[in-house]
Amino acid sequence: MNKVMELDQVMGKVHDGMSIMFGGFCGVGAPLTCIQKIAESGVKDLTVMAVVATYPGGHFDLAPLFANKQIKKFICSHVGTSPEAVQALKTGDLEIEFFPQGSWIEKVRAGGAGLGGVLVRTGLHTMVEEGKEKITIDGIEYLIEKPLHADMAFIKGYRADKWGNVEYRYTAINSNPTIATAADFTVAEVNEIVEVGDIDPQRVGTPAVFVKAIIQGNTFKEHKAVYHDIWASTGQLK
C-alpha cells in the first residue's frame, strides 16, 4: 500500500516515444522536480500534454524539455508563453495540436472517466472543427471531441499520504486532479509526504486510487523560495 518511490525508480518507467501529461498552469502547480529529472534523463520523442506551455518568458517549468527538443508533439491550448517551444515550432522540431482550453480539460476528463468523448460547441466554424465529426442533438450542433489519455501523468500536490491521497492548495490544483485520472501510471510530486490518516478526508483532492507513485519534491520551504525567486526576478511582486 505504501506508494512512496524514489525518483530514480519512477524514471525507470519513462521511455523514448511515450506520452506524458503534466499538471500545472504557466508554472503554478507544476511538478518541477520530476520535470527537471526528465530533462536530465535525455528521454526523447515524447508526446506531451499540458494545458499551456510554461511560465511566461521560458527558462522554468516545462521549458528545458522544449529547449532540449525532447518533445516531438505537444497537445495543448496555448504555446505562446514559451520562447523555447515557439522556436522549436518554427524550425519544425515540434508538432503542436491545439485544442480550446475547456475542450482540452474535458477531453482529459473523458479519458480518465471512460467516456467515448465529449460534445462541445466551442470551436464550431473555426479551424478547430477541421477533420472532426459533428452531431446535432435537439437541434443544436456539436463537435465530437475524442478523449485524451497518456502512458504517464505527473501531477503536483501539496501533501500526499503514503497511500496516495493528495491534497492541493489554492490555484495550484488547476489541471492536476483531472490528469491524475487519465494515465496508465500517475506520479504525484508533493511538498510533504505524511502518514495515512493525516490528511482530513474532506481535503483530499485526488483519491489514492488514481495515484501509482508518490515522489518527494521540494519541501514547502524550498517551494516558497522557488516561486519567490521566479516572481521577484521577473518583477511580479510589489
Added chain:
Amino acid sequence: MNAKEMIARRAAKELSNGEVVNLGFGIPTTVANFVPEGVEVLLESENGALVFGAAPKDGEEDPDLGNAGGLPITMIPGSACFDEATSFCIIRGGHVDTTILGALEVDQEGSIANWATPVAPGKWSPGMGGAMDLVMGAKKVIATFVHTLKGAPKILKKCSLPITGKGCVSKIITEKCVLEVTPKGLLLVELAEGVTIEELRACTEAEFLVADEVKPYQL
C-alpha cells in the same frame, strides 16, 4: 491619456454590478483598474479562481496562487479557487456575463480573430487558450484593441486570420469609436473627440452604419 488607457476606461463602463467577468491579456487586463465606483464585479481567471486581488507585496506571495498568466495574485474576502474543469463549467456553461478580449482582427459579421498568427507555413502561435470557450460561452463579448496596426485597419469586411469565433462579438471598442454588432451590420454609436466619420471610414475596412445620434466617446 494614451490610446490603450482610453480603451480600458471606456470598456470598464460596460460592466455592471454583480457581473461575472473574464478579462483577456493586454488592454483587457487593465480594465480592472477602471471599474466605476459603486460597481462590483466578480473577476474570473480561467486557471481556476473567482474573485481575486492584485499582485502581492514581496514576501506576502503564496507559491500556489497565480493567475492565468502564472503571475502571483492574492485572495480577498469572497474568493474561491477550483480546478480547470470547474473553471470551464463556468465559462462554457454560460455563467460568465461579460468577457473583454483583445483582437488581431474583427469583421463586420462580428467574428473575431485573436489566437493565431503564422510563425511558419501552416504553423500557428500562440494558441487559443480559453478564448474560444469564452466567446462561445459568455453572454456578452467585447473586443478591445487599438483601431489600426501600423496604419492598417483591424476592423475588416472578413477576418483574414483564423477566427476564434464566428459572429460572437457584441461590441467593439477602440480609441476612436464604439461600434455595436447588430443584425444589420456594424453600427457606430460613439465617436472620440476630434475624429470625424470620414476619417473613421478611411481607417476601417468594414462597412458600418451610423446611429441616428452618435454620442461622444464616454470616458
